[in-house]
Amino acid sequence: MKSKKKYKKQLLKALQEMASTEYVLLESMTNLMLLKEMKEQNISFKKGDTFSFEDNIFDYSEDKNIRQLAKLRRKMLKTINKIVDKGNFQDKEIEFLA
Numbered sequence: 001m002k003s004k005k006k007y008k009k010q011l012l013k014a015l016q017e018m019a020s021t022e023y024v025l026l027e028s029m030t031n032l033m034l035l036k037e038m039k040e041q042n043i044s045f046k047k048g049d050t051f052s053f054e055d056n057i058f059d060y061s062e063d064k065n066i067r068q069l070a071k072l073r074r075k076m077l078k079t080i081n082k083i084v085d086k087g088n089f090q091d092k093e094i095e096f097l098a
């Protein structure tokens with residue numbers, strides 16, 4: 001019984017790390033697009049401007065690296081969802097994924 005709790009705790013820790021990594025990937029992909037593609041198209045932002053987009057914007061990037069990162073991120077999200085679906089977690093245990 002104790003090893004089951006330890007296993008679940010480790011699985012939750014892995015999910016937290018994956019969620020954190022997914023966020024870093026998203027942030028990096030966005031920064032890459034802002035630095036390269038938007039600069040090339042002479043798009044600029046002023047203080048207070050906001051930028052919103054759909055996830056699939058990365059799939060249409062001219063930059064192969066951004067497309068690869070987007071593919072990796074989708075795989076990570078799919079894996080996270082599979083683990084959560086099969087993990088029998090309580091809502092409060094995985095609220096960090098919301």
